[in-house]
Amino acid sequence: MNPFIVHxxxxxxxxxxxxxxxxxxxxFLNLMADxxxxxxxxxxxxxxxxAMGLMVFFLLFGTLVMEAFGVSLSMVQVVGGIILTRIGFELFAPSQGRLIPTAGSRQADGMDMAFVPLAMPIMFGPGGIATLIGMATPMHLTLATLETYAISILAIMATMVVTYLSLAYAGPILKKIGPKGIDAASRITGFFVSAMGMGMFFNGLVEFLRSYGVLMTKVAG
Incomplete structure (x- = not known):
């Protein structure tokens, strides 16, 4: 299969x-109740x-952010893996609701909720930051990687289109699926998010141990 499609x-x-x-x-419906x-x-x-702007920013400038804070890729993978695993466990565990203010919007146009908490952290939180920085760090913005960056931005746009449609039609979706359906989908998603988090964690841990000579890179021979 085409590697760009896979990516x-x-x-x-x-x-x-x-x-x-x-x-x-x-x-979302609670915040926009009135x-x-x-x-x-x-x-x-x-x-x-x-949220899309934040994602593109961390995709393009994630490496600079890491260099500014003096953080290695392996550490991003380790911490990001822990965060993803925690998010997955929270989704898989009995629903207790997110630790996000849900008092509702106080402005007539509702825009006081558009950035916080909707864009961040509901749509783009620690898990998304770790994922994009971890993916972007090995790459550098050159002609050779330009297509990869373009495909990544298309994936981000597609993700946000699906997210927008879910929120725009939140009422009908909730009536159609029901709270139990959403809870079941969240639990299934949580399982796979936890699995991705553990994979990211162990990849980062292996790279970290190799960087200190604890593990040796296997040499073909």
Missing amino acids: FVSLFLTLLAIINPLEAIPV KDRQTRRRVAQKSCLY
Whole structure:
């Protein structure tokens, strides 16, 4: 299979699993409880644009951020793996609700909720940051990697389109699937997010141990 297609599908599914739009639906409806359908759609669109901008920023400048803080790729993978695993366990465990303010929007247009908490941390939190920085760090913005960056941005855009549609039609989706359906989907997603987190953690741990000579790289011979 074309490696660019594999990369697109892999990143798209990873980000979609981390965001988990179905789980965000009840929170979104709670925040926008007193708003009409058009206002909810405008807020959903704005928050998705904010989240997409944050994702593209960390994709393009994740390496610079790491260098500024003096953090290695292996450490990002280790910490990111722990965060993803924790998110997965929270999704898989009995639903207790997210630790996100849900008092509702106080502005008529609802835009006070578009960036925080909708764009960040509901759509783009620690798991997304770790995923994008971990993926972008080995790459450098050159002509050779330009296609990979382009495919990555397309995957981010596709993820946010799905997220927007989930929020824009949150009411009908909730009525159709029901709270139990959303809970079941969240548990299944949580299992795979935990598995991805453990994979990222052990990859980072192996690289960290190799960097200190604890593990030796196998040499073909």
